Amino acid sequence: MEVALPRPRAAREPFLTRSLDNERLLAAILLAPAVLILAVFIAYPFVMGVWLSLSSTSVGNPGEFVGLKNFLKAWDDSIFRTAFGNTFFYTFWATVFKLSLGMWVALLLNRHFRGKRLVRAAMLLPFIIPTVLSTFAWRWMFDPTFSVLNWTLYKAGLIATKLPFLSDSTWAMWCAISINTWRGMPFFAITLLAGLQTINPDLHEAASLDGANAWRRFWHVTWPLLKPVTLVVVVFSVIQTFSDFQLIYVLTGGGPANSTHLVATYAYQIGVGAGLLGEGAAISLFMLPVLFFVVWMQLRYLRRLEGA
Amino acid sequence: MDTPEPRKSPRPGVNRRTVLKMTGAAGLAAAAGGLEGILAAGRAPAYAQGTELHWVRWNDFIPECDTLLKTQQVPEASKALGAKITLETIGFNDLQPRITAAIQSRAGADIFMLYYNWPQLYASALVDVSDLAEAVAKEQGGFYDVFKPSFQVGGKWLGMPHSIVGNTIAYRRSWFKEVGYEKFPDTWDEVRKAGAALKKKGKPWGQTLGHTFGDAPTWAYPVLWSFGGAETDRSGKKVAINSKGTMESVKWMQAFWKEACDEGGLAWDDSNNNRAFHAGEISASLNGASIYIVAKRQKDRIKDERGEPMVQDIDHAFFPFKGGAGQFPLYFSNGHGIMKYSKNPKLAKDLLRWLHKPENFEKWFQTAEGYSVAPTKSWEKHAMWDKIDPPLRMFRTAARNTRIFGYAGPSTAKSTEVYSKYVIVDMYAKAAQGMKAEDAVKWAEGELKKIYEG
Numbered sequence: 001m002e003v004a005l006p007r008p009r010a011a012r013e014p015f016l017t018r019s020l021d022n023e024r025l026l027a028a029i030l031l032a033p034a035v036l037i038l039a040v041f042i043a044y045p046f047v048m049g050v051w052l053s054l055s056s057t058s059v060g061n062p063g064e065f066v067g068l069k070n071f072l073k074a075w076d077d078s079i080f081r082t083a084f085g086n087t088f089f090y091t092f093w094a095t096v097f098k099l100s101l102g103m104w105v106a107l108l109l110n111r112h113f114r115g116k117r118l119v120r121a122a123m124l125l126p127f128i129i130p131t132v133l134s135t136f137a138w139r140w141m142f143d144p145t146f147s148v149l150n151w152t153l154y155k156a157g158l159i160a161t162k163l164p165f166l167s168d169s170t171w172a173m174w175c176a177i178s179i180n181t182w183r184g185m186p187f188f189a190i191t192l193l194a195g196l197q198t199i200n201p202d203l204h205e206a207a208s209l210d211g212a213n214a215w216r217r218f219w220h221v222t223w224p225l226l227k228p229v230t231l232v233v234v235v236f237s238v239i240q241t242f243s244d245f246q247l248i249y250v251l252t253g254g255g256p257a258n259s260t261h262l263v264a265t266y267a268y269q270i271g272v273g274a275g276l277l278g279e280g281a282a283i284s285l286f287m288l289p290v291l292f293f294v295v296w297m298q299l300r301y302l303r304r305l306e307g308a
Numbered sequence: 309m310d311t312p313e314p315r316k317s318p319r320p321g322v323n324r325r326t327v328l329k330m331t332g333a334a335g336l337a338a339a340a341g342g343l344e345g346i347l348a349a350g351r352a353p354a355y356a357q358g359t360e361l362h363w364v365r366w367n368d369f370i371p372e373c374d375t376l377l378k379t380q381q382v383p384e385a386s387k388a389l390g391a392k393i394t395l396e397t398i399g400f401n402d403l404q405p406r407i408t409a410a411i412q413s414r415a416g417a418d419i420f421m422l423y424y425n426w427p428q429l430y431a432s433a434l435v436d437v438s439d440l441a442e443a444v445a446k447e448q449g450g451f452y453d454v455f456k457p458s459f460q461v462g463g464k465w466l467g468m469p470h471s472i473v474g475n476t477i478a479y480r481r482s483w484f485k486e487v488g489y490e491k492f493p494d495t496w497d498e499v500r501k502a503g504a505a506l507k508k509k510g511k512p513w514g515q516t517l518g519h520t521f522g523d524a525p526t527w528a529y530p531v532l533w534s535f536g537g538a539e540t541d542r543s544g545k546k547v548a549i550n551s552k553g554t555m556e557s558v559k560w561m562q563a564f565w566k567e568a569c570d571e572g573g574l575a576w577d578d579s580n581n582n583r584a585f586h587a588g589e590i591s592a593s594l595n596g597a598s599i600y601i602v603a604k605r606q607k608d609r610i611k612d613e614r615g616e617p618m619v620q621d622i623d624h625a626f627f628p629f630k631g632g633a634g635q636f637p638l639y640f641s642n643g644h645g646i647m648k649y650s651k652n653p654k655l656a657k658d659l660l661r662w663l664h665k666p667e668n669f670e671k672w673f674q675t676a677e678g679y680s681v682a683p684t685k686s687w688e689k690h691a692m693w694d695k696i697d698p699p700l701r702m703f704r705t706a707a708r709n710t711r712i713f714g715y716a717g718p719s720t721a722k723s724t725e726v727y728s729k730y731v732i733v734d735m736y737a738k739a740a741q742g743m744k745a746e747d748a749v750k751w752a753e754g755e756l757k758k759i760y761e762g
Contacts, residue, residue, distance in 0.1 A: 045633075058721070060411045060433035077758060078751065079729060144572025145584045166575035169741065253519035255730070256574035257737040272404050272727030275429045275721065276414075 037148060052281035059275035070282030080188065080283060083254075083261040087287075090177055091241045097181040098237055099230070102188025107218075109189065110196045120190070127186040135250040138179045142166050142251075169259030172252055176260055180247060184240070188233055195229030228305055235298045239291055263287050331358040344508040359391040361655055362417040363644075364406060367397045369473075369598045370679045376672060385662050391655055400521055400578075410647060418650040419659065422655035423521075423642045424727070425458035425712050425719040426629045435646040435653050437660070444664045449686030454641050457719045458712045465500045466645065469683035471676070473640035474706035475526045478585060478599040479592035480612075483511050483621075491589040492623070495631035496535075496560055503568025506591045514590030516576035517737040518638035521728050522640055523578050527594050528733045529638040529713055531557045536633030539726060540760055545718020547756040549735075550749055553633060558736060565740040574737055586610045586618065594627050596640070597679040600699055602696040624699045626706075639710040643683065722759050731755045 020026050053070055057063035074080045109120055124136060141148050142165035152161045168173045199222060207217045245264040248254060254261035254269065261269075263286055271280020363382075368374045374397050386393045396417070398406065403421065410416025411433040427434055442465070445451050451469050459467040479492060487505035489498075503513045516523045532538070536553025540546055565571065570590055573580075581593040586603060593599070600622050603610045607617035618651050629636050646656040662668060673682055678700035681687065693704045713732075714723030726732065735752035739745050 060430055073762065075651070078754065143580075144575050145570070145580060145587070145589050159435040162572065164572065164575075167572045168574075172575065200452050252575065253577070255734075255737070256517070257734045257741060258730075269728055270725075272408050274725040275408065276725065277408075 007024075025137050026170055049281050049285060052278050053285045055278045057278040057281075059277060063278055066278070068280045073279060074283050074286065079261065080266060080286075082258050083263050083266040083283075084259060084286065086173065087242060087262045087264075090173065090180070090237060090244070093177050094180040094184065094241050095234060097177065098184045098188050099234060101181065101185045101229075102192055102233075105185065105189040106192035106196055107222075110195050120193070123189060124186045126183045130185060131246040132250055134183060135179060135247050138175075138182075139166075139251055142175055166252055167256060169256055172256060172260050176248060176251055179251065180241060180244065183247070184237055188237065190235045191229060192226060195226045196228075199225050228302055231298050231302050231305075235295055238294050242291055242294075243287055245305075261272075315336050351661075352652055359389075359652065359655065361391050361393045361419070361652055361659060362396065363393060363419040363659070364396045364398060364403070364417040365421040365658075366400045366403060368680075369596060370676055372675050373672060373680070376675045381663070381668065381671065384668075385659055388662060389655060389658050391652075391659075410649075416647070416649075418652055419644050419657045421470075421642060422459075422467045422645045423640065425714070425724060426526060427459050427461055427643075427645060428719060428721050429724050430645065431461045431466055431556055433648050435648055435650070435657070436464045436466060437468045437646060437657060438465040440657055440661055440664075443466055444661075445684060448664075448666070448682070448684035449688075451683050452641075452685065452707045452710065454639070454707070454710045454712050455643070455683060457714070458641060459643055467643040468664070469641070469643040470663075471642060471680040471683055472707040472710065473522075473546045473596045473639055473642070473680050474678075474710075475523075475594055475596055475627060475637060475639055476702060476706065477592050477627045478595050478597075478622055480511075481621050481623045482612075483509075483591045492625035494625065494629055496629045497562045497631060500560070500564050500568060501737075503564060503592070505591060507568050511591040512570040513564075514581045514584045514593045515524060515568045515573045516578070516580060517565075517574050517733060517740055518576050519733070520576070520578045521580060522596075523576075523594060524730070524733045525713070525727060526638045526640065528736050529711075530628040531736070532635055532732060533636040533638075533711060534628035534632040535560065535713060538716040539714060539723065539732070540717040542716050544720060544722070545760060546712065547753060547760050548716070549756055550753045554752075555745055557612040557632075558739045558748055561736045562745055569740075572739075574740065588613055588618070597624070597677070597700055597703060600624065600697075601677055601679055604697070621639060622699060624702050626702065635751075636709055636711045636715075637706070638713065639707055641683075641707075641710065641712065649666055681707050717760075725759050726756060729755065729759075732757075 023086075054065055054067060055063040056066045056069075102241055105123065109116065109123070113119075140146070144162070144165070144167050147162065147165060149165070150159070150162045153163070164171050165175050203221050203225075204217055207221050212220065241262050244262060245268065248260055248262050248265045249268070252260045254265045263283060267280045267284035269280075271277050274280075365374075365377075377395055378397075382393050382395045400423075403423075406416065407426075407430060409421050410420070411430060422430070441451075441459075452472060454472070455469040459465055459469055477492070483506060484492060484502060487502055487509065489502050493499050493502045506512065515527055517528065518524055532554060535557035537551055537557050538548050538553075541548045565573075569582070576584075580589065582599055582602065583594055584590045585593055585595075585599050599618065603617070603619040603622055607619050610617045610618045612621050626635070627636060644660055646653050646660070650656055663672075669682065670690070673680075673687060673690070677692075677696055681703055688704050693701055712719045712723075713727050714720060718725070730737075731752055735748050736753060739748040743751075
């Protein structure tokens with residue numbers, strides 16, 4: 001049997017030091033600020049949003065629980081259905097363009113040329129400028145009366161009448177997609193560029209020696225190694241594009257005749273314009289399952305890639 | 309070791325301790341409200357605690373009105389009421405989010421500008437200002453009819469009517485003469501013919517049917533009403549949009565849009581027509597007096613194709629036109645609401661009372677030069693109307709017949725929902741884009757039923 005011998009009595013450690021020695025407590029203390037921030041700025045608004053969507057709350061009136069009534073009303077609303085469809089269309093095409101152009105630009109920027117750093121920095125400009133400001137500039141360029149694009153095309157003899165950039169439903173949607181692409185493409189390009197730079201050049205060299213041309217090197221070497229980064233960028237972009245508000249709000253206000261309304265702009269119109277906070281919250285929550293599904297699918301795929 | 313020298317006081321005989329003592333004494337004196345205390349403190353008191361007032365209005369389309377308020381009237385009112393009044397002007401589109409956030413958080417400005425029938429929307433958050441409204445109405449000849457259905461809720465005035473921005477057709481006199489109209493055509497058919505002739509000459513009519521708060525609804529609703537259309541019946545519970553009158557109005561708009569208008573108008577906001585008019589791109593547009601007033605105040609810059617000041621060629625004509633079921637405009641009626649959460653509702657009411665004193669309101673009224681008219685009828689007799697330019701004189705009585713949305717029923721929060729969703733505007737926009745008139749009306753009927761009957 002072992003008997004613990006009394007140790008020479010050490011000076012008693014301060015309470016704080018003793019407490020911090022407890023790993024569980026320390027972990028809780030270190031996590032607390034982050035948890036608090038998440039709780040206040042993410043969890044609380046989200047829970048409030050869910051509660052609002054299930055209530056008849058309007059501005060100044062707390063309302064009462066109405067179950068899924070707001071969701072059913074929204075689904076029965078032709079403007080909502082238009083906005084919902086528009087949001088898918090807008091997100092899909094904007095993401096496709098951002099990905100393909102972003103990839104192309106990243107591959108170009110990955111080469112060595114004079115002024116490379118300057119070009120890389122300049123390319124980020126659309127992403128740095130606040131969306132509201134850049135969209136105002138685009139609105140001027142697409143202005144039905146004073147469009148500089150129309151003026152240039154007309155003076156160059158390429159058109160005889162003005163192009164209806166924002167006054168025709170189809171044109172307006174494609175204009176919005178173009179601006180979103182212009183704004184979001186640098187994010188893709190820079191992130192993919194970072195991904196490209198992690199690829200070991202020896203792999204390309206080896207592929208070249210085996211006789212692979214540029215396309216085969218891209219498809220069999222670059223793309224598989226870039227896939228995880230690409231998926232992360234696409235997830236971020238889909239989330240941002242699907243819930244886009246500023247661009248449409250400034251560019252068209254959802255017009256003409258609701259042809260460019262997105263779920264977020266319509267939710268704002270109902271929640272703030274008409275003061276129906278419950279219905280506005282329900283409309284915006286329609287985005288949640290869609291985004292949740294997209295994120296889940298892509299993360300699942302990503303995990304599988306990492307596991308492979 | 310050097311000992312630091314005590315910091316020198318900026319004024320001889322006054323150090324930090326003295327300042328603290330003086331401030332404390334002044335604060336105490338102010339709290340006690342006694343003159344003796346103030347004298348003992350040796351300085352004038354700051355504004356008594358709680359005498360600050362925050363007032364939010366739009367950025368006026370006539371900037372001189374904002375300048376007058378900010379540089380003269382707010383300081384005068386602050387002095388007269390012994391309060392620190394802050395006027396903040398923001399964009400129109402920012403007002404609703406600000407009001408919504410303020411009401412929900414029960415904190416924000418004490419007074420907000422309110423448009424159209426917003427008191428219906430924010431009724432539960434607004435202070436009853438009936439005593440003030442009735443006193444001003446009694447003193448100044450009564451409010452225009454539009455205010456009762458829009459600013460009164462349950463028999464109480466929840467907003468204090470402030471002014472009405474009238475709309476008329478601003479047009480180029482010489483261009484209409486060129487196509488044979490010495491006088492502006494005043495019927496729906498004649499306007500369509502004149503517009504078509506002008507568009508053929510590359511001088512189209514410019515109008516918006518976009519998602520804008522002002523020019524699109526003030527164009528669309530009067531077309532509906534003046535052809536005999538209405539959103540609902542008198543009860544406000546049964547949708548009545550699918551009628552012969554509505555159908556005729558949609559068909560007129562469809563034809564007018566194609567034959568006479570700049571079709572880019574589907575994407576215009578509230579300022580596009582002003583810019584297009586001043587650039588000589590359009591022959592006519594429904595607007596407030598700002599097209600004329602800006603052309604007048606910037607006559608060296610805004611010129612016609614002959615190099616003459618454009619203002620000389622601008623005139624105004626009444627809208628809506630004759631030849632239908634009547635002439636019922638929708639003007640931009642507005643006022644102020646005092647928020648229930650305000651800590652100074654009495655002071656806020658005093659400010660509005662001060663603002664509507666004839667000698668104070670007169671200055672603002674004259675600065676607006678007809679762009680905004682008073683909420684009460686006695687101002688029609690004001691001497692200004694005989695002195696201002698003839699094209700502006702038609703705003704004198706313009707506000708008499710204006711309606712508010714929701715017609716033929718009461719103007720409720722549901723009618724605001726219809727307005728916010730642009731259902732009426734989009735009914736015309738869809739037809740202008742090529743949808744069959746019958747289908748456009750049916751679409752609007754479906755949307756209105758969900759709102760009014762759902």
